[in-house]
Amino acid sequence: MKRAILLVDHGSRRAEANELLEEVAECVRQRVPDQVVAIAHMELAEPDIGTGIDACVGAGATKIVVHPYFLGPGNHTSQDIPQLVRSAAARYPGVDIAISPPLGLHERIVEVILERVEAAAKP
């Protein structure tokens, strides 16, 4: 079974915002080199979610976990993204596609906050 992770952010008209997700994907790839790691934007930019699912399947994945790269839950993570994923998944009945929760509250994110704050607090 080949696994894939599809990182999905909101999508932006600003290229820099969309590029951040590519950088995140590259870091994820380094951590799980045995998995396919692809990206998609929910809206406003390409690749869209259907194209992202296509890329995962095209790379041989038979199990895909879609990760909404959002700070917290909301309509996008609970409704919009699942609907777009379901629509794409219908084309691949043999592929197991799950959706993870967004980042949410996590001790490690609190550590990142404190690191950013400390760096800014230095005189």
Next chain:
Amino acid sequence: MKRAILLVDHGSRRAEANELLEEVAECVRQRVPDQVVAIAHMELAEPDIGTGIDACVGAGATKIVVHPYFLGPGNHTSQDIPQLVRSAAARYPGVDIAISPPLGLHERIVEVILERVEAAAKP
């Protein structure tokens, strides 16, 4: 010198989204109990940034670091929030107010992604 951290998110019309920032603040408080930790929303919800700065100063802070709790940089973190902070800071010339970068790309956030993905991948 008493320090404060002011966490600022976008702000939402959804109460749950705004409440997440309070939960993040509570986690930060537990990590740095010697500092004032307050929250503010950039727009759409109270307290606003001016009110958040007031709360920090009212709690005795003489040095405040504003942390934009955003995944990446953009107009909100580079323009809107700094402008709102400058406007509030003008009322407190004796208080040192800095703005940190947003969360951005960080290995610990990649670890959170992988944890969320693994939990969702379990059969």
